[in-house]
Amino acid sequence: MAKVRETVLQLDLKALAHNYHYLRAKLRPGTKFLCVVKAFAYGSDTQIIAQELEKLGADYFAVAYTNEGVALRDAGITKPILVLHPQEVSFDTIIERCLEPSIYAKHILDGFIKTAKKHGQKDYPAHLKFNTGLNRLGFQYEDITHIATVMKKATAIKALSVFSHLAASEDHSEREFTANQISRFHTITEELDKLLSYRPFRHLLNTSGIMNYPEAQYDMVRSGIALYGYGNETKFDKQLKPVANLKTIISQIHHLKPNETVGYNRGFSSEHPKVTATLPLGHADGIGRHYGNGKTFVSVHGKKAPIIGNVCMDMIMIDVTGIDCVEGDEVLIFGKELSAQEFAETGNTISYELLTGISQRVKRMVIS
Template sequence: MSINHETILYVDLKALENNYNYFKKKLKSDTKIIAVVKAYAYGHGDIRIAKKLSELGVHAFWVADFEEGINLRKSGITMPIIVANPGSKSYNEIIKYNLEPIIYNFRLLDIFGENTSAISVHIKFNTGMNRYGFNADEIDLLVSKLEEYSHLKIESICSHLATSNDKSKDAFTQKQFKKFDIICKTFSKKLNITPKKHILNTAGVLRFPKQQKEMVRLGIGLYGIGGDKKLNPIGKLVSNVAQIRTLKKGEKVGYDSFFVAEKEIKIAIIPLGYADGINRKLGDRKGKVLINNASCSIIGKISMDSFMIDISGTNAKEGDLVTIFSKENLVVTIAKNLNTIAYEILATLNRRIKRVYLN
């Protein structure tokens, strides 16, 4: 463990294991888990996360692009790696590193189909999210082309839920389930194949376990976020107090002199800023951090590499540990204060932040 970095994201691999096992108990014994490790494993560090999940028995990994997949392969990951958006120029790398592209339109299908190398692929259908995927009325042409491109091995067919975490929109989610079932039956019958299927994400597994197919995709839930109190956040972001100063009434601090002390206060400067992923909207007392179990408000405007907090009434001193988020100061709460989601907070953490892995 490094002691040379003052800002560290601690990643609890035991908590990751507990979250994984919690989901396993909700699934049938033969349901396979695809672990989503895109965006640097939601900011936690893809290689160490993937290696731990490999030990736990995950079936495959889901990444955003081929470069993320190559990074995992070079680190020694041997499990299937599914590339959500392979792009139109990645064919050689996909083949070289034995990656498995998601095929979601005819342009990609022709790119991979017109090359004769045997390759495992996954076919994605649009069931209502209206993002990536073939539409149901394109099945006949899709089947015709796949019959021509017989060297493409269809490992699975999948779709993406749009509102699985929103109870008020369950009727729409049920429509997606129904549409996906129809598509799967039609597609499989026309091609005379029985590929694996997956549509459930974290919220889907937690709320609609009966809809699990042969596979499920787990992302944010593995990292301890997902609206279930039995999930444990695996990340803890800490820094320290770099400097303390006292502001007299009327004194200003930070860029644009945005904050003006209404009375004498004591402030601390923290060496962490928006370049590290600390959203500027957390300034002006919209965000809080913990020092010695005391909640302290962020004041003024957040700088690129630092921010200031009000430590009046605390016993904080220079060098003290500052917790930006943890089990006690949840990243979900921070996200709500920003009117965003925990995904964004985690995925935008700069890689210059030292990651230290526990357990």
């Protein structure tokens, strides 16, 4: 593989395929697979990732907001796209671009029915979201009768699915809570089916749900983070392959004398002679200030090099004392040999935040 010559986020499509097939193997033959590609496909590249997943056989896609769904359609994606958090201002666009909304509140239900009528729709697919314990979005159990009454009168839309979201499926100390969520979801769907006189398909499991609660996979599962190589638990991380590898180069090397300082506010002071390297990326690229001042390290020729001083907007400085390197050498920020989860933990955050925070100014490059 050619050495990088600038800051790039390499996207390994073979790793993506591996993760997809690993997750698929955990499902029953008839269970549909929804791939979550919100937030620029978890900070990678929406178009590249979604096109590859569609080739691999994804049944559904999910995004957070309508404009993300529009981007998928513009990229040629033909599979159904669920918009998880639609706003009323986007209802016209949802219908015009053949997207499918999550209906999570009464005003959203009423508003979308009105818009669908305006567009002359009949049985337009919608997905009813119920809150079973996450307390973020969703109808309550007490809303079932009202929803069924409204849906039976409405001819412009139809409930294609009913779904909910697990709150702590990766936390084994919360198994009782998760079991109660699964039970509540089952009760909701059974009662709703009776009132509607038809059965929308059901989906509940997220990535950790797929791993830990396969008995609750229902008709479809949803996975985001595992597709990109992270399973929320060490034993699953070992079975997955990181898709994104963030690499950069050494722009300049400095030889510090004792008591010299590095960076803004003189964030690092050398007690002894030090060799530092400046890298062309910073907090504007998604490597926040909380990773500076010795908390986090990168990899130079397989050796750990701590980030020193304060992270700048466009640059970070690392300690390469004792590492044989020169200007122009490649540096791994995170990826296959240095987990994004491990990197994120040093900044007291999670892989999700690190991955989705990589700036769009960082060049994306497919490597397989």
